Amino acid sequence: MEYFLTETQKEIRDLAYRIAVEKVKPVRAEYDEKGIYPWDIARHLADADLFGSYIPENYGGLGEGLFSGILVTEQLARICSGIALVFEGTLLGTYPIILFGNEDQKRKYLPRIAKGEIVSSFGMTESGAGSDAAGISSSAIKDGDYYILNGTKQWITNGGEAEINTVVFLTDKERGIRSATAFLVEKGTPGFSAGKKENKLGIRASATRELVFEDCRVHQDCILGKPGQGLRVAMQTFDMTRPVVAAQAVGLAQGAMDEALAYSQQRMQFGQKISSFQSIQLMLADMAMQIEACRQLLYHTCRLIDRGYTDVTKLSSMAKLLSSDMAMKVTVDAIQIFGGYGYMKDYPVEKMMRDAKIIQIYEGTNQIQRLVIANELTKEYNKNKNREIAL
Numbered sequence: 001m002e003y004f005l006t007e008t009q010k011e012i013r014d015l016a017y018r019i020a021v022e023k024v025k026p027v028r029a030e031y032d033e034k035g036i037y038p039w040d041i042a043r044h045l046a047d048a049d050l051f052g053s054y055i056p057e058n059y060g061g062l063g064e065g066l067f068s069g070i071l072v073t074e075q076l077a078r079i080c081s082g083i084a085l086v087f088e089g090t091l092l093g094t095y096p097i098i099l100f101g102n103e104d105q106k107r108k109y110l111p112r113i114a115k116g117e118i119v120s121s122f123g124m125t126e127s128g129a130g131s132d133a134a135g136i137s138s139s140a141i142k143d144g145d146y147y148i149l150n151g152t153k154q155w156i157t158n159g160g161e162a163e164i165n166t167v168v169f170l171t172d173k174e175r176g177i178r179s180a181t182a183f184l185v186e187k188g189t190p191g192f193s194a195g196k197k198e199n200k201l202g203i204r205a206s207a208t209r210e211l212v213f214e215d216c217r218v219h220q221d222c223i224l225g226k227p228g229q230g231l232r233v234a235m236q237t238f239d240m241t242r243p244v245v246a247a248q249a250v251g252l253a254q255g256a257m258d259e260a261l262a263y264s265q266q267r268m269q270f271g272q273k274i275s276s277f278q279s280i281q282l283m284l285a286d287m288a289m290q291i292e293a294c295r296q297l298l299y300h301t302c303r304l305i306d307r308g309y310t311d312v313t314k315l316s317s318m319a320k321l322l323s324s325d326m327a328m329k330v331t332v333d334a335i336q337i338f339g340g341y342g343y344m345k346d347y348p349v350e351k352m353m354r355d356a357k358i359i360q361i362y363e364g365t366n367q368i369q370r371l372v373i374a375n376e377l378t379k380e381y382n383k384n385k386n387r388e389i390a391l
């Protein structure tokens with residue numbers, strides 16, 4: 001399929017896929033089973049300069065934009081969606097710095113992330129504030145040039161592994177979310193610790209932990225953007241990273257279809273390959289069509305973003321929503337094509353189905369994506385209602 005990728009984009013895609021096949025595939029079942037964080041895979045990605053693919057050139061990256069980030073994520077997720085998160089979770093933790101960091105913050109962290117020396121995380125969610133991000137209660141109280149952080153962030157991807165963490169706190173409980181402020185907190189800062197690794201249904205190679213802040217004192221230079229901009233930091237970051245979550249879904253679904261297609265050509269029943277049965281052919285055709293539709297929406301959205309188009313909230317949410325629902329369906333259907341063997345851990349589609357579920361939940365559940373899309377439609381309607389409809 002021709003996607004009109006540049007030569008560099010093709011190289012990045014092919015490099016990521018080669019690492020996925022040669023390094024990730026042999027270990028994915030074991031890392032899933034034992035919940036091993038893939039530091040060794042991170043080294044291979046770093047050696048190939050892939051962590052820097054989307055980071056601007058003047059901060060040590062390749063400057064290939066968000067599109068390169070989705071290409072790497074898609075190819076890694078095609079083989080293992082859990083291991084892909086060492087890259088994808090770092091992209092989520094890094095975009096706030098790219099979007100809102102001052103020169104000092106960018107110079108301090110981006111080159112190290114680009115080299116793959118460190119990974120990063122982004123922490124918004126709390127036990128009482130998931131979909132309702134505005135309901136966070138963790139506090140940052142000003143004390144001279146410092147802030148004292150207290151509270152717990154829940155289920156943070158790369159939590160405990162990340163050297164640098166963007167976390168959002170309220171500086172004034174009375175003003176609530178209008179006082180939300182994003183802070184950059186380094187691992188090892190006194191008063192900051194990570195909880196135990198969560199035992200999850202899927203993406204088990206990814207580390208998900210609490211970030212705990214107990215009288216953690218950070219200098220005001222750690223503020224990302226301006227005080228009170230915390231929600232904006234989060235929402236603008238999600239505009240960039242929801243397409244990356246969509247890329248995880250597209251890659252995962254492609255991987256499941258690759259497996260189902262190959263299996264259907266080998267498995268014999270009633271004296272013939274199961275690929276000769278029309279019901280199997282129809283399932284494969286539906287998979288291919290849905291994956292392709294999602295990929296086209298994803299690539300289109302990222303091309304707009306990389307060309308500086310900023311009004312992308314609706315498209316980013318659509319890409320995340322459509323692709324994650326698609327990946328769930330495709331992975332369930334892949335198991336169906338495998339029959340009973342698909343239900344066994346001996347084949348990768350069982351893990352792929354477990355890995356798919358989270359994509360419908362994190363970075364905003366798919367119910368919340370629908371609300372976001374509807375909200376954008378209303379805004380568009382109100383903006384255009386006095387204008388004649390242009391055909």
Ligand SMILES: Cc1cc2nc3c(=O)[nH]c(=O)nc-3n(C[C@H](O)[C@H](O)[C@H](O)COP(=O)(O)OP(=O)(O)OC[C@H]3O[C@@H](n4cnc5c(N)ncnc54)[C@H](O)[C@@H]3O)c2cc1C
Binds near residue numbers: 125366
């Ligand atoms: C493995 C994993 C990794 C994660 N990584 C991160 C991370 O790196 N950083 C981070 O900040 N967070 C992270 N999260 C948190 C994740 O973003 C939240 O779980 C998600 O936003 C949903 O919040 P919740 O789980 O509290 O569900 P709830 O908000 O309690 O929702 C429960 C149900 O109610 C529905 N619902 C809620 N409100 C509405 C509404 N207004 N209208 C309709 N339906 C509604 C939801 O769609 C859902 O079905 C992670 C979570 C997991 C499980």
